Amino acid sequence: MIRTLLASAAIAVGTFGAAKAEELKFANFTPPFHTINASVIEKLNADLSAATGGALTVKGYHGGELGAGPAEQxxxxxxxxxxxxxxxxxxxxxxFPKTMIVELPNAIPLDVPGYEAIWRSIDDISAEFPGTKPLAIWTSEPNIFIMKDREIRSPADLAGLKIRVAGTTMAEVAEALGATPVQMPINQVYNALQTGLIDGVITGASTLSDFKLDEVANSYTLGANIGRGSFYTVMTAAKYDALPDDQKAAIDAVAGAPLSKSAEDAWNATANAALEAARAAGDNTVIDLSAEEAQAFADAVASVTDKYVAGVGGEATLAKMQGK
Known part of the structure; x- marks a missing residue:
């Protein structure tokens, strides 16, 4: 009888513990080797599990397992x-009209962390994330030109070239430089570059390894402040609100600048390693622009930044991002 009671009690405790445990589903449209996994997904799981004694965990669903299509996340x-x-x-x-100010050419200096600029302006941009709780918002490393069989040393070198861009703002940047913008998700770029559908890409160097672009590109131009990408990690607001207070506190402790820094630091580390590999490969051209050469690009795209900021009423937001 005692053994039966003890067994029943153990089952009850186990059932109770399982009911209290919560596993959050993290949708990742990229493969598990992508930088997002270690810097955000695994970090969230480790930090939340440690803070809640394993009651709150995070599981990554990679490669679009919960639905393909980066735009639908x-x-x-x-x-x-x-x-x-x-x-x-x-x-x-x-x-995201004001969030995307951080992506603009010359919005912030090349050596300023993008996540710091974003979180300085969070009060201005939080309304652009309805129905969710932003856990992290950060930027990539500064954009570079990633090209196939083309060397870019001045805006004139881009005339007539088909350049992949991520969104409408960078499309205007490409046009200001004389290129023809082609918008497509980053996971389509490899084939487009390989087949000649595009001549190059304006994006960060982390894509050389994260999306294997190093296999199809052979020329890289660095030093022009032509903006950077931005990213978000968001959680369903209703899901967050339904969690116990201790679990919400665990999320609050890691969300915001800490998780954003983890992501951006990882993006930069991936980019730096990819560029080192590109330089060492011996079959690539890596162009480091002089200050004078970089200024030519800045002058060419200045009007894009000014027009965009004015169009979204983002003067105050830009000033906050710049720490003014």
Whole structure:
């Protein structure tokens, strides 16, 4: 009888513990080797599990397992298909007019962390994330020109070339430089570059390894402040609100600048390693622009930044991002 009671009690305790445990589904449209996994998904799981004694965990669903299509990630969170997802404001740029100021050429200096600029302006941009709790918002490393069989040393070298861009703002940048912008998700760029559908890409160097672009590109131009990408990780607001207070506190402790820094630091580390490999490969051309050469690009795209900021009424937001 005692053994039976003890066994029943053990089952009851186990059942109770399981009922209290919560596993958050994190939708990742990229493979598990992508930088997002270690810097955000695994970090969230480790930090939340440690803070809650394993009661709150995060599981990554990689390669679009919860739904393919990078542009649809935000909607999947709002609809509750995933509890958490990451994505790029540039893919649905009309939703994020002020957030995307951080992506503009010369909005912030090349050596200033983008996540710091973003979180300085969070009060101005939080309304652009309805139905969710932003866990992290950060930027990539500064954009470079990633080209196939083309060397870019001045804006004139881009005349007539087909350049992939992530969103409408960068499309205007490409046009200002004399190129023809082609918008497509980053996971389509490899084939487009390989087949000659595009001549190059304006994006960060982390894509050389994260999306294997180093296999199809052979020329890289660095030093022009032509903006950077931005990213978000968001959680379903209703899901967050339904959690116990201790679990919400655990999320609050890591969300915001800490998680954003982890992501951006990882993006930069991936980019630096990829560029080192590109320089060492011996079959690439890596062009480091002089200050004078970089200024030519800045002059060519200055009007794009000014026009965009004025168009979204973002003067105050830009000033906050710049720490003014």
């Amino acid at each position: 935000y909607v999947r969170v709002v609809q509750g298909v995933a509890d958490i997802a990451w994505g790029l404001p540039g893919y649905t740029s009309s939703q």
